[in-house]
Amino acid sequence: MLNTTDSVYSQVVPVEYPKVGEAPSPVRIGVITVAGGGLRWMNIPGDPRQHYLPRMEWSGTNELVVQQLDRKQQESKLIYCKTTDGSAATFWAENDEAWVDLNTDNPVGWNWVNKGQDFLWVSEKDGWRHIYKISRDGKTVTLLTKGNYDIGKIVSVDEGSNYVYFTASPASATQLHLYRVRINNGKDDPEQVSPSSLKGTHQYQISPGGKLARHSFSNYNTPPVTEWVSLPDHKPLNSGKSIANNLKTTAMPNVEYVKLTTQDNIVLDAWINKPTNFDPSKKYPVVFYVYGEPAATTIDDSYGNHSNFLYNGDMAADGYVQVALDNRGSPALKGAAWRKSIYRKIGDINIRDMGGRTARDSANAQAKKLKGPGVERGNLNEGGDV
Structure with a gap:
């Protein structure tokens, strides 16, 4: 880490990352009033060297709400801390034999609703990534996104209209659409807001209040296009600049989405x-793009997702058949069991899904499943993270 503020010259500050078996740096929370006074530490239970505190925020006058994870990240607790005396009390907890996912890339806090009496929380506790409404005391839990599917993320909370907007794709894990569901008195199923005629990947930035949104769309043969729309009717604010009037598809007859079945019937x-x-009538070599880890998917239905960034040139123009797949353990919206099946099995489950004992065995095994003429199965290379 560079310290660029304490002197004219920058100084390098070593930051130790704990090796396996060693304790990480301890983390604790202290509060001091802006008017001055003593520092009061919060008495959060558990060894601070064996727990993480990934998020916190103010939840009331003289009160913090904190999330705590154990070092294995298999237990998550939500805790209220009184800043007047440092006392702490757990009001919600969940466990997982693999890990409890934070379900966000930016754990900035809580979505409070109903004047702070409830909050929205994303959890995989029933096997799917769902949105729950939880009472402030943690005693009343209401599932909002009912069904056997995952949400992607919460995009916006429009409490004035009693809706929460979120991304999901129940019909296809390779795509992404915008949905909404009622926060209170929700008896109906979530409704899709994105146009059903546009199959692919939708992205949204929604204004405070949930009335306007910047909408972007692409799929494998449609370059990214953007419009401004009103919500919830999803009408373009300017028809001349709408996606409907500016969408242009690119002829990509050689790109095909398929489904492959593994030896485990996955x-x-x-x-x-x-x-x-x-x-x-000709034979072509096959390049099998291998990733297979929990950080990213490779089969998203979005533009530009079908070329190998590791190749210095144009593989299609140079005569290669390119192939990629998403195995178990990838962060696809296919349920918690799918994503967490790789727990303590990296290099086993992912390689097995690809069809072999090694990355090359896997590539050859899946290449054999490619139906149709022109594939030279004996001439195969793999690229990516292996």
């Missing part, structure tokens, strides 16, 4: 990108 999403001017 169905995987995959895509095939055949060479430019593909001739089924």
Whole structure:
């Protein structure tokens, strides 16, 4: 870490990252009034060297709400801390044999509703990533996004209209759409807000109050296009600049989304990108793009997702068949069991889903499943993280 503020010259400050078996740096929370006075530490239970505090915020006068994870990240607790005396009390907890996911890339705090009497919380406690409404004392828990599907993330809370907006794609894990569901008195199923005619990946930035949104869309043969829309009717503010009037598709007849079944009878999403001017009477080498880890998917239905960034050139123009798939353990919206099956099995589950004992075995095994003429199965290379 660089210290660029304490002197004219920058100073390097070593930051130790704990090795396996060693205790990480302890974390604790202290509060001091802006008017001055003594520092009061919060008496959060548990060894601070064996727990993490990934998020906190003010939850009331002289009160903090804190999330605590144990070091294995298999237990999550929500705790109220009184800043007047430092006392702490747990009001909500959940456990998972693999890990409790934070379900956000930016754990900034809580979505309080109903004048602070409830909050919205994303949890995988029933096996799917769902939105729950939880009472302030943690005693009343209401599932809002009912069904066997995952949400992507909460996009906006429009409490004035009694709705929470979120991304999901129950029909296809390779796509993403905008949905909304009632916060209170929710008896109806979530409703899709994105146009059903646009199959692919939708992204939204919604204004405070939930009345306006910047909407972006793309899929495998549609370059990104953006519009401003009103909500919840999803009408363009300027028809001349709408996606409907500016959408242009690119002819990509050689890109195909397919499903492959593994030796364990697991169905995987995959895509095939055949060479430019593909001739089924000819034989082409196959490049199998391998990732297979929990950080990212590779089969999203979005523009530009079908080329190998590691290759210095145009693989399609150079005559290669390109293939990629998402195995178990990838962060696809296919349920917690899918994502967490890789727990303590990295290099096992992912390689097995690809069809072999090694990355090369896997690539060859899946290449054999590619149906159709023109694929030279004996001439295969893999690229990516192996």
